[in-house]
Amino acid sequence: MEILIATGRLAENTVRKAAGEKADVLVADIDIAAFITPKKLTRAFEEAGLSKKYDLILLPGLVPGDFSKVSDELDCKIRLGPKHAYDLGFVLRFAEEVEFSVKVPACELLADVRKEEALELIRVAEEEAVSPLSLRGVKLGGNSRMKVMGEIVGAAELNPADLEIKIEAFIARGADIIDLGATLNTLPGQVRSTVFLAKSLIDIPISIDTLDPELIKEGIEAGADLVLSLNSTNMETAGSVVAKAGVAAVIIPDEGNSLESLVNNIESARRLGIERIIADPVLDPVGHNIMESIVRYHEFHRRYPDIPLFFGAGNVTELMDVDTIGVNATLCGIGAETGASILFTPEYSDKAQGSIGELKKASEMMQLCRIRESSPKDLGIDLLFIKEKRRRPDSPLPEKVITARASKNWRQDPAGPVRVRIVPDKINGNGGLIVAEHEKAAISGESAREVMDTLIELELVSRLDHAAYLGRELEKAELALRFNRSYAQDDIF
Numbered sequence: 407m408e409i410l411i412a413t414g415r416l417a418e419n420t421v422r423k424a425a426g427e428k429a430d431v432l433v434a435d436i437d438i439a440a441f442i443t444p445k446k447l448t449r450a451f452e453e454a455g456l457s458k459k460y461d462l463i464l465l466p467g468l469v470p471g472d473f474s475k476v477s478d479e480l481d482c483k484i485r486l487g488p489k490h491a492y493d494l495g496f497v498l499r500f501a502e503e504v505e506f507s508v509k510v511p512a513c514e515l516l517a518d519v520r521k522e523e524a525l526e527l528i529r530v531a532e533e534e535a536v537s538p539l540s541l542r543g544v545k546l547g548g549n550s551r552m553k554v555m556g557e558i559v560g561a562a563e564l565n566p567a568d569l570e571i572k573i574e575a576f577i578a579r580g581a582d583i584i585d586l587g588a589t590l591n592t593l594p595g596q597v598r599s600t601v602f603l604a605k606s607l608i609d610i611p612i613s614i615d616t617l618d619p620e621l622i623k624e625g626i627e628a629g630a631d632l633v634l635s636l637n638s639t640n641m642e643t644a645g646s647v648v649a650k651a652g653v654a655a656v657i658i659p660d661e662g663n664s665l666e667s668l669v670n671n672i673e674s675a676r677r678l679g680i681e682r683i684i685a686d687p688v689l690d691p692v693g694h695n696i697m698e699s700i701v702r703y704h705e706f707h708r709r710y711p712d713i714p715l716f717f718g719a720g721n722v723t724e725l726m727d728v729d730t731i732g733v734n735a736t737l738c739g740i741g742a743e744t745g746a747s748i749l750f751t752p753e754y755s756d757k758a759q760g761s762i763g764e765l766k767k768a769s770e771m772m773q774l775c776r777i778r779e780s781s782p783k784d785l786g787i788d789l790l791f792i793k794e795k796r797r798r799p800d801s802p803l804p805e806k807v808i809t810a811r812a813s814k815n816w817r818q819d820p821a822g823p824v825r826v827r828i829v830p831d832k833i834n835g836n837g838g839l840i841v842a843e844h845e846k847a848a849i850s851g852e853s854a855r856e857v858m859d860t861l862i863e864l865e866l867v868s869r870l871d872h873a874a875y876l877g878r879e880l881e882k883a884e885l886a887l888r889f890n891r892s893y894a895q896d897d898i899f
Contacts, residue, residue: 558584587616739782842857849864
């Protein structure tokens with residue numbers, strides 16, 4: 407297949423290096439490749455005197471415009487390549503297999519292809535995985551994917567409507583197991599009704615989170631699949647109930663979190679007849695012996711590779727004033743190497759919101775790493791939300807440039823003021839609606855562009871400076887929804 411890649415002067419060297427021997431390169435009379443037009447492409451083709459017949463011409467992925475006439479004139483397909491010249495080597499590998507688009511950059515097109523392939527690989531691997539324990543069909547341990555458990559803190563004391571919303575949100579974000587938390591004030595009847603409600607809503611495993619033997623008994627009788635937790639303080643009183651019901655139990659060490667006490671408690675559980683055991687060596691927070699606890703996990707898994715491990719990622723994320731995405735991904739990688747089976751998070755504080763989805767995606771990435779025997783990069787799925795995998799080439803400053811300055815003149819728009827706010831999607835944890843309120847109408851939309859276009863169409867904005875201001879605020883509102891942040895008009899974040 408004969409391929410020609412069109413570019414500008416600034417990106418020429420990068421394009422030639424990325425294309426290698428796989429394609430020819432045509433440099434148009436323009437610095438920035440994204441500014442190539444149909445006329446400039448035709449002129450460059452003529453000036454280069456190219457006589458070879460090409461099957462495909464790839465334009466930079468950010469080039470706008472209709473190149474259909476040029477395509478007819480040259481009797482050659484003209485399609486969008488990747489946004490970044492660095493990705494040409496990857497894109498060219500698929501040139502004969504994939505029909506590239508005139509609207510969607512090749513890197514985005516292939517990203518969807520790679521993502522679908524990655525997710526299918528994960529699905530098949532999970533289907534074929536062999537594990538020592540399963541809860542309602544959810545595999546734990548072995549070579550199965552690490553599962554995410556989301557704890558609903560104080561679940562037993564929530565009213566049914568709020569509990570239903572919380573469960574629905576956790577499921578939407580990717581939770582594999584729902585943990586219903588009890589407090590020191592929780593009554594047995596509350597546990598029973600909470601487990602009953604949860605079971606009526608979902609068909610994934612449900613755990614009851616308490617050390618109180620009476621509450622454990624109520625949870626088991628109501629149908630809980632898993633108990634958190636048992637140690638020497640409640641083993642004798644609650645252990646027999648767990649054993650008789652045949653439910654699974656997370657076994658924890660006693661105070662001090664020593665490996666020896668964990669092993670002793672597991673042996674006690676087995677003597678009582680508890681067969682379905684998950685061990686929790688306890689992950690300590692940063693600043694409180696986290697390294698020692700990681701070593702404890704590693705050593706336990708080395709000794710008992712067939713016992714699924716409970717990994718409390720939330721113990722770390724909840725006690726760090728750091729964005730959780732990278733922390734959760736790193737913890738997930740550590741968990742994978744230390745044999746973790748369950749990744750636990752309560753998503754309790756505002757700063758930890760989104761942890762369920764982050765851990766779920768990270769667990770899938772680690773599964774792909776295991777399958778492909780690779781590092782967690784170029785997998786087809788990722789956790790890049792703010793930073794870029796590759797930056798576009800920086801453009802030079804024009805020779806003649808006017809220094810911008812803010813205007814000191816302010817006048818109210820005769821069309822009237824507009825108040826901007828957001829209505830977040832509480833189920834999925836990101837997204838929602840932007841609302842622009844004017845005395846004549848209230849407009850809602852998912853993007854800044856559609857809200858702004860509607861304001862203009864309804865003639866609710868009449869001044870350019872007001873339109874520019876609203877554009878800025880609407881864009882901030884959209885970013886707040888996308889990154890699950892709060893928003894206040896005129897606030898800086």
